[in-house]
Amino acid sequence: MTAAVLTADQVRARVRELLAAHPPATTARGPFLWARFDAGLAWVHYPEGLGGLGAPRSLQAVVDAELEAAGAPDNQPRRIGIGLGMAAPTILAYGTEEQKRRFLRPLWTGEEVWCQLFSEPGAGSDLAALGTRAVRDGEDWVVDGQKVWTSSAHTARWAILIARTDPELPKHQGITYFLCDMTAPGVEVRPLRQITGEAEFNEVFLTGVRIPDAHRLGEVGQGWAVARTTLMNERVSIGGMRIPREGGMIAPVAAAWRERPELRTHDLHGRLLELWIEAEVARLTGERLRQQLAQGQPGPEGSGMKLTFARLNQEISGLEVELLGEEGLLYEDWTLRRPEIVDFTGRDAGYRYLRAKGNSIEGGTSEILLNIVAERVLGLPAEPRDDKDLAWKDLAR
Amino acid sequence: MSSPAAAPLDLLYSEAEEELRTAVRSLLAARCAPAAVLDRIEGGSPHDPGLWRVLAADIGTAGLLVPEKLGGQGAGHREAAVVLEELGRAAAPVPYLTSAVLSTEILLGCESAESADLLRELAAGSRICVPALPLTLAPGAPLPAPVRDSGTGSLSGSVTSVADAVCADVLLVLADTGLYAVPADAAGVTRTPLVALDLTRPLAGVTLDAAAGTRLADPATARAAIAGALLSGAGLLASEQLGIAEWCLTETVAYLRTRHQFNRPVGSFQAVKHRLARLWLDVASARAAARAAADALAAGAADAPLTVAVAQAYCSGVAVRAAEECVQLHGGIGMTWEHPAHLYLKRAKADSLALGTTGHHRGLVADFAELPAP
Numbered sequence: 072m073t074a075a076v077l078t079a080d081q082v083r084a085r086v087r088e089l090l091a092a093h094p095p096a097t098t099a100r101g102p103f104l105w106a107r108f109d110a111g112l113a114w115v116h117y118p119e120g121l122g123g124l125g126a127p128r129s130l131q132a133v134v135d136a137e138l139e140a141a142g143a144p145d146n147q148p149r150r151i152g153i154g155l156g157m158a159a160p161t162i163l164a165y166g167t168e169e170q171k172r173r174f175l176r177p178l179w180t181g182e183e184v185w186c187q188l189f190s191e192p193g194a195g196s197d198l199a200a201l202g203t204r205a206v207r208d209g210e211d212w213v214v215d216g217q218k219v220w221t222s223s224a225h226t227a228r229w230a231i232l233i234a235r236t237d238p239e240l241p242k243h244q245g246i247t248y249f250l251c252d253m254t255a256p257g258v259e260v261r262p263l264r265q266i267t268g269e270a271e272f273n274e275v276f277l278t279g280v281r282i283p284d285a286h287r288l289g290e291v292g293q294g295w296a297v298a299r300t301t302l303m304n305e306r307v308s309i310g311g312m313r314i315p316r317e318g319g320m321i322a323p324v325a326a327a328w329r330e331r332p333e334l335r336t337h338d339l340h341g342r343l344l345e346l347w348i349e350a351e352v353a354r355l356t357g358e359r360l361r362q363q364l365a366q367g368q369p370g371p372e373g374s375g376m377k378l379t380f381a382r383l384n385q386e387i388s389g390l391e392v393e394l395l396g397e398e399g400l401l402y403e404d405w406t407l408r409r410p411e412i413v414d415f416t417g418r419d420a421g422y423r424y425l426r427a428k429g430n431s432i433e434g435g436t437s438e439i440l441l442n443i444v445a446e447r448v449l450g451l452p453a454e455p456r457d458d459k460d461l462a463w464k465d466l467a468r
Numbered sequence: 469m470s471s472p473a474a475a476p477l478d479l480l481y482s483e484a485e486e487e488l489r490t491a492v493r494s495l496l497a498a499r500c501a502p503a504a505v506l507d508r509i510e511g512g513s514p515h516d517p518g519l520w521r522v523l524a525a526d527i528g529t530a531g532l533l534v535p536e537k538l539g540g541q542g543a544g545h546r547e548a549a550v551v552l553e554e555l556g557r558a559a560a561p562v563p564y565l566t567s568a569v570l571s572t573e574i575l576l577g578c579e580s581a582e583s584a585d586l587l588r589e590l591a592a593g594s595r596i597c598v599p600a601l602p603l604t605l606a607p608g609a610p611l612p613a614p615v616r617d618s619g620t621g622s623l624s625g626s627v628t629s630v631a632d633a634v635c636a637d638v639l640l641v642l643a644d645t646g647l648y649a650v651p652a653d654a655a656g657v658t659r660t661p662l663v664a665l666d667l668t669r670p671l672a673g674v675t676l677d678a679a680a681g682t683r684l685a686d687p688a689t690a691r692a693a694i695a696g697a698l699l700s701g702a703g704l705l706a707s708e709q710l711g712i713a714e715w716c717l718t719e720t721v722a723y724l725r726t727r728h729q730f731n732r733p734v735g736s737f738q739a740v741k742h743r744l745a746r747l748w749l750d751v752a753s754a755r756a757a758a759r760a761a762a763d764a765l766a767a768g769a770a771d772a773p774l775t776v777a778v779a780q781a782y783c784s785g786v787a788v789r790a791a792e793e794c795v796q797l798h799g800g801i802g803m804t805w806e807h808p809a810h811l812y813l814k815r816a817k818a819d820s821l822a823l824g825t826t827g828h829h830r831g832l833v834a835d836f837a838e839l840p841a842p
Contacts, residue, residue, distance in 0.1 A: 316474040335842035344830040355756040359479035445741035452736040
């Protein structure tokens with residue numbers, strides 16, 4: 072199975088073959104994406120037959136650049152971010168051959184959107200305390216419980232789900248990981264209206280939902296280990312965006328400062344400069360991390376980028392509302408809307424200010440991430456805890 | 469209007485730079501342990517000439533910025549930055565910033581035969597040369613002119629807060645008629661040691677009374693050379709600040725893993741862990757900022773002044789915060805003279821005034837990024 076490592080030129084040749092056989096100008100979007108997946112150019116570091124070539128991950132950038140230059144359609148990666156960033160690497164790591172073949176292709180092409188049924192009203196940062204139950208019944212599992220903060224649930228065809236399969240065991244041991252059909256009877260998705268007025272997230276109620284055992288990912292009771300793969304990929308995908316100098320949240324504030332001198336005060340000037348500098352340093356830190364990764368020496372800075380961006384987004388958007396003076400008292404629209412993706416651009420300052428509040432909560436709260444940095448990067452001892460050996464059913468709730 | 473686009477930067481360390489670091493670090497471990505620095509300070513002679521000889525001449529770090537044709541290493545700012553990181557980590561009492569960076573850059577900007585001769589000696593580590601300028605002088609700030617030439621290089625005037633003047637062999641003096649090299653022991657030169665906040669980088673007042681010097685450059689060349697040196701110095705000082713912050717973080721983490729209170733390691737308390745995790749984030753960010761400044765200076769990037777101002781505005785604060793956290797989280801021991809934390813706090817705080825305060829550098833960012841004051 073082990074092939075020689077592909078070079079950038081060899082990968083480029085494959086792209087040219089794809090483009091010759093399926094010219095983007097005359098090929099419909101769907102068939103082009105299928106052909107790209109089957110040519111191993113979806114995610115080149117995945118195995119052959121599963122959308123990849125077993126090539127170094129860094130060669131994906133070569134593929135993307137060539138295809139963009141040729142005007143090829145993409146798979147709308149932001150719309151299907153949960154599938155690409157979280158479900159796919161977990162299925163690749165833990166799935167059976169049959170599961171990989173069934174799920175990865177429509178996931179990558181965007182024909183099947185995925186969502187993540189992890190958080191619960193009583194299990195957020197203490198995710199392993201979750202109470203959604205899955206009980207074996209013949210060839211199926213029967214699932215009952217409630218999930219929350221589920222983005223994309225209203226458009227999703229499939230979900231990655233963790234549920235408790237043995238309440239007698241300590242909380243990390245009695246969990247199993249499933250792939251849940253969102254069209255199955257008993258799955259009910261309700262919009263969860265947020266601080267911005269929009270319902271970008273959902274609550275998901277699961278009542279007697281039957282999941283075939285063939286859709287279990289990993290062994291029974293090993294769900295926590297599988298979930299950790301998902302969570303690790305989630306934090307990488309949240310913190311790893313590349314931005315130009317004065318990109319991101321600082322851009323609209325700097326633009327307003329330049330274009331509207333009547334808004335300027337000395338106090339705002341000092342704070343703007345401080346945040347501009349911090350945003351520039353954050354950009355450089357992210358750039359340094361990418362250079363380390365490219366050299367095959369991943370640094371621990373990755374754990375920190377999400378923390379930095381959460382804090383900066385909140386401080387910068389807060390400053391922006393204040394800078395706008397009377398305009399800062401207004402809000403664009405409180406109508407309940409259901410966006411498919413979160414997009415900070417093209418929205419007003421009030422929206423950015425409110426939405427950024429989620430940045431220090433979603434995908435791991437800043438407090439939990441600081442614990443992770445302290446323990447895994449700095450090697451500080453864990454706080455003593457008494458929940459690790461207690462059966463889940465005996466935990467305080 | 470928009471801010472200048474960023475030049476591509478190499479933010480990592482090369483293999484050669486890591487080798488240089490290893491050499492400097494092992495020298496400092498052997499010759500410049502915190503207890504030894506404290507001993508020298510208490511003995512009243514903070515500078516360590518023996519350490520300087522090995523560092524400057526034997527390892528050859530004094531000539532990193534000097535071209536090979538002038539007897540230097542022909543390296544650059546990236547390498548000098550690595551040396552400064554290690555010197556910051558050791559709070560080393562050597563005149564590297566003043567002699568091997570500031571004076572060297574000034575002399576390189578003079579392009580005269582006299583300055584070339586002096587550069588050869590600096591690169592060889594056989595002489596120490598210090599600019600007779602206040603340590604607080606910042607890039608972009610108006611240059612002071614306190615020294616007058618009463619004719620044929622007879623210089624009179626006085627300058628305050630001159631770093632490392634006490635150990636200097638030569639002073640670089642900016643007078644109204646140009647830049648002069650004045651032997652530190654020449655007739656008419658008085659160096660008065662001051663009681664400095666930073667015990668590891670001594671300050672002195674310098675008074676000239678009809679002292680004789682060798683003219684190195686005319687006034688315009690001198691001013692341009694000094695402006696360039698202040699930019700390099702500020703950019704490289706960020707690396708010294710990074711080194712200070714790294715020592716403080718590493719030392720504090722090591723202490724809190726073993727120090728027990730309430731029957732637990734102090735480092736297991738979440739309130740303490742979060743402070744250290746935040747500090748680690750700041751230090752990781754400071755490394756990116758300091759590397760960016762060193763690389764931009766080395767490459768002569770068009771946006772180097774902005775990158776330097778960003779690094780200086782950011783790294784000053786991180787070094788001070790790291791040193792303050794180090795004192796606080798060591799508890800009572802952090803307040804004692806015997807623990808070296810105070811050496812780092814004093815160096816960090818003095819560094820935050822050196823070559824421009826955070827506020828000054830923020831003002832420069834406002835200019836470069838076109839974010840004008842009201």
